[in-house]
Amino acid sequence: MNDLSTELAAFAGGPVSTTAQARIVTSLSALDWFAVGMAGANEPVSRIVRDMVLSEGGAAQASLFGGGAAPLRAAALVNGTISHALDYDDTHFAHIGHPSVAVFPAVLAVAAWTDRPVVDLLEAALVGMETSVRVGLWLGRAHYQAGFHQTATAGAFGAAVAAGRLFGFDAAAFRRVLGLTATRAAGLKAQFGTMGKPYNAGLAASSGVEAALLVQAGFQPNEHALQGAFGFAATHSGADDATTALAGLGDEWLFESVSHKFHACCHGLHAALEAARDLDIAEPEVAEIKVHTHPRWMSVCNQLAPTTGLGAKFSYRTVIAMMATGYDTALPDSYADKVCADPRLTSLRDRITVVADDEMSETQARVALLRRDGARREAIHDLLAPMALSDREDRVRDKAAKLIGSESADAIWTMLRTGGRAADLAVRMAG
């Protein structure tokens, strides 16, 4: 049997050979993470966690989204929470979680504090997120179904490894940091729909930084706390055999297939929105729209006629109608109570039907349009379908520009692609 800790530690502690694709996707995730963090900086949960940390004072080691600075562990807690506050960050389906919100808060804090170039930050982030993805894949769907939030649990291991990489850990130190993280990685899906969900991401980031700091200072934990009778998988309803999770480690970057969100609403709606986008639907032409989606989503995001912005984020009929009537589904502010009462939107919404369809996978949707002129068109979209890198770049940069302004988005992209300093990125967090 492959020993997960040994293999992951050898991977993280050695030289890595990254691909151009992995490097670009990591840069895109960095930009995306930064933009959603800035956009979420004043959410209620963001203020509560940031204010708690600012009231503690301490060394200004790392910048916070929305302003101020804090020690590394505290900054990771704050920035992890804030960047997941809108639930608009990236998703990896094999990880079963959101890799960036656990790893970037850790890696940006440590890289800026140690005055590293952005290229080091990105490499550490990639190694950390690849670790999260592999650990999430190892823990598997059973872990998620039991009630654990992989973003938080697998994410803590990724954050720890990313921080350790910037501290220059060798394989032995990585074994220790993985073993120590096993005793504090936590986070329950029971918090979904509450402030506890973004907080779980902050926990992961902060736990990773703390584990790395302690190991750097000589902490000696059990190095073998992941696998085996009392290991993390056994205690946390995970799988234990690591063969699949380790396949291709070091050669193949599973992180490359991360998905970015281009609509500021429930992920279950995205395939349908992308299909509708392909059809370029405009409200006046619509006689009828049918949305075919996987049955599992019917209880998640099929509110028929919500009256609030929050409800709109969980409503196929509303978001499709929003798109067709000119509201920008990429902007969090579009999901407003008054939009739900717009007569053009409500009238169109009544012409949209949602169908549970076993032929769709969870990442697929089919949208069928009947035009007033009798023409029929339809489009299918699968969120897992590979996206041309140039398209992905255009869309992430466009999203970032909408969230933080094109000047900031372009400046950050330039830093990420042409080698700025991590500290220059961090100073932009104040907004």
Added chain:
Amino acid sequence: MNDLSTELAAFAGGPVSTTAQARIVTSLSALDWFAVGMAGANEPVSRIVRDMVLSEGGAAQASLFGGGAAPLRAAALVNGTISHALDYDDTHFAHIGHPSVAVFPAVLAVAAWTDRPVVDLLEAALVGMETSVRVGLWLGRAHYQAGFHQTATAGAFGAAVAAGRLFGFDAAAFRRVLGLTATRAAGLKAQFGTMGKPYNAGLAASSGVEAALLVQAGFQPNEHALQGAFGFAATHSGADDATTALAGLGDEWLFESVSHKFHACCHGLHAALEAARDLDIAEPEVAEIKVHTHPRWMSVCNQLAPTTGLGAKFSYRTVIAMMATGYDTALPDSYADKVCADPRLTSLRDRITVVADDEMSETQARVALLRRDGARREAIHDLLAPMALSDREDRVRDKAAKLIGSESADAIWTMLRTGGRAADLAVRMAG
């Protein structure tokens, strides 16, 4: 079915009616906790965690064992870790853990910071530890056997409630703090035998303080994250029905039956040491000693002829021989490599036999002495047997005096019993 969160929150949020016994036992646990914390302040794990926190700086809200001060969350992490570093703190068998090391670090930090009298500190500690015991009992043996460290998991809930009590939470706030704690309570038995074990206690204390601070600031988590399909018991191999765990809550203080350790070694040795103490054995008279113990301990603490101080802490033959040759088993320093080589001790050790005996419970031991004059004597001790309160007070105060000197032990006891200020207690942590 009783709802655990609702019942615990109603208990914690209302006026409590304590018994004299519960108050005295809580004071004894406070003294005991303080003494073992001071004694452990310079252990390697203590230095590592304290140095990490001190390097962060921040508001001097709470004192640390061994000197210095830190914000509340950080101080709880440090003092929880340090006070469990020697594994010499109190134990509650129904909790299946060590209540004081999770709760007192939280409660002393908050009480001193808010300048409260010791009587408030003790009441909050008692309510918190009663919560830990009830949560530990609810999670049950299955949770512990699965690999979770109840000191850390159940302890986090106790620390959160204790801190919330000092913040003046009502029942609604207590439901929130319990719900929030569910997403971060963590700690694995896989860390036993490493620095990770005491760190788990620090995690619990710190997690509790953080949850209380966040709820005080308006954090809205899922209040129902303990029971049910995705609750803490379901995810963490706990039982779910709370009837037994809640029986008598508010009228009966399960915490009263906490055990204090009077020997600085593995708990599996204590019943045998107490039985030997009753026999008042002196080495020259011994022809043969037989120690009968529960079979489970044979693989835990039956090293036959250890050569190191650490090994001595897991050796029936060694600790009984230490006691009979005049070494004080209450002093951590007695467990030294050179003691293991003392010829008087090794000679006596060869006359001691350890027997696995199904008739003993895990908390019992029988010691049979054959004297050189042919006389036979034997004693049985059960750690669960009630101890007269005056005896317990004598022994805890005697232990504290050995660990921190009688002047300090007496001064702290006076503060605890006659109403000092929490801050006066805290200033003594520098040593």
